Amino acid sequence: MRFRRFLAPFIANPVLLVLVGLVVLFSLLYPQRFLTGLNLTTILKQFVTLTLFALGPSMVVVMGSLDLSYVGIWMLGGILVWLLAPTLGPWAILIFPLLGLGTGLFIGVIHAKGKMPSFILTLCLLVVYWGLTAILSRGYSRAVKGYEFITAPLVPYIPTAFLWSLPLIGGAVYLMARTRIGLYLYAIGSNEEGAQLAGIPVTKYKIIAFALSGLFTGLGTIILFQHLGGSVPVELNLKNVVWPLVAIVLGGTPLVGGSGGPQRTIIGALTFSVFYRGLYLSLLHPEILQLLVGVLLIVSIIVGARGIKGVEIT
């Protein structure tokens, strides 16, 4: 009986088994290198990056849509901070949530009213933001000083960015588990027409979902901007777009929506960080690593989609 109670969380979230398995495997393979303070701190840093990118979009995925604009918000926001910092001083960092909210509202309105599939809409917007970033920065990566206090070390071995991300994670989980918005998003994800017939204003809540996704990404990128070095790249790296998606899907939020959510995404992000860090220690070719990440993405989607019936997939 006690054994079964011990197993319950693992049955509900099979990815926890994978996580424990990976930790055991890598600790055995690299006894000197894996369970060290430095390595665990690195894993935690990677976890922060993935979580802050994936937190907002995972709310949209619950609804069955996709939001790929997060890297675009980070890149364009970083350049806008660089442009505005001389005039606004430290307040310039607040451009991130504003840009995120604006982007989310724009995507939501075009998607819900114009009926454009969200993945291709957000992909186009991501490319537009990338182009704008390159134009505004005139082709150079621009560093901004003055926000070092965000990641100033407080507790040994624990990155301060991780502490900052805790309230955001808590907010997202609370929103999805305890409020009407969360409930409605799950309803839209499991059956949109049913939700409409039950009287949920689907269009309005779709816009709200994308706005929330943009806002959470915007708040997260305040931390990420300093966490990732106080500057943004002007070249889009596809890996930054794909990794948070892997974290979302690996955590157990199926792409057709209706279940999962931010609480699962955190586990997915942690598992992916351990997976990647372990492979990184194995001295494989970087190209092979990239290839394995693609395979992991596909496999976790296949596993996540098992047992879902009655949804037509295009």
Add this chain to the structure above:
Amino acid sequence: MRGNVLSRAWVRRNAGTLWPLLVAFAIVLGFQIANPAFLRYEGFITLIYAMSYFLIAACGLTFVIMMGSFDFAVPSVLKLAALLCVMYIGRFGFFAIPLALLVSLGIGALNGVLLAYLRVPSFMATLGVSIVVEGIALYLSKGFLHIMYDERFRALATTFLLGLPAIFYWAIGIWALSTFLAICTPFGRRTYAIGGNLIAARLSGINVERQRILVFALSGFLAGVAGVLYMAQLGGGSMLIGSDMSIPLFASVVAGGTALSGGTGGPHRTLLGVIIITWMQSGMLMLALGRDMQMVIFGLIAVAVAVATMDRKRIRVVK
């Protein structure tokens, strides 16, 4: 029922073909005024070169979008096919071409299997596969620039017939075949049927799974053909081949009039879309507008045409 040509009803009925024609004409006129070299013989050959490989790849993507799915892997398959050709032509001679085409066909079929049997949404399946393909391409090429020394291979695309390069005839031939395939064969009608209403198509006895695999395989194969001919045209290449292609490619299919909702349009429409997008691209290059500006403009164009062509009355749920 057929109204007179240029009557109001006729215009409304053919709006889907007329507006891309008008836009294409306006683009040619606009760039011609901005830069008089645009329509000289040399400029025209540049335009032909820019659109030919693009048209081949876009024909494949058109079938997928007609079916209501999406193929994100076209640019990476094109890249892999081109790199396979340039790297193995010395070792296998002309057998490198069927090798590259077979690999492309296989990747396309894999996309189809992921969608049809493993129930992965096509966008994510092709995104995942394209990352894997990029990884393979990077591993094979090691990131270097490879030069094609085989002149006979290059002649596949660069021989001039009647004043136009051979790749143009390849592209037009493939475009005509695709149009025939879409309009005059059961294969094409099945593709339209699945895009129009998936459940109805299944209930009327179409083997949806098999058709999906075939269409994705066709898309991969045509991406491979485009890659091989593009390599012959360029005479060398690296990982950068096709890297900024995905949004313009998508925009050209949709601008032609193949709506993302599926079931409408077709390869015959895509020709106009490709002319609009690739000629605009070349025109912007002639006006010294860089890649960044092009990304912004094409991203916004893609959103605008996708919303404009979407059939909002018929579809009920959009994810």
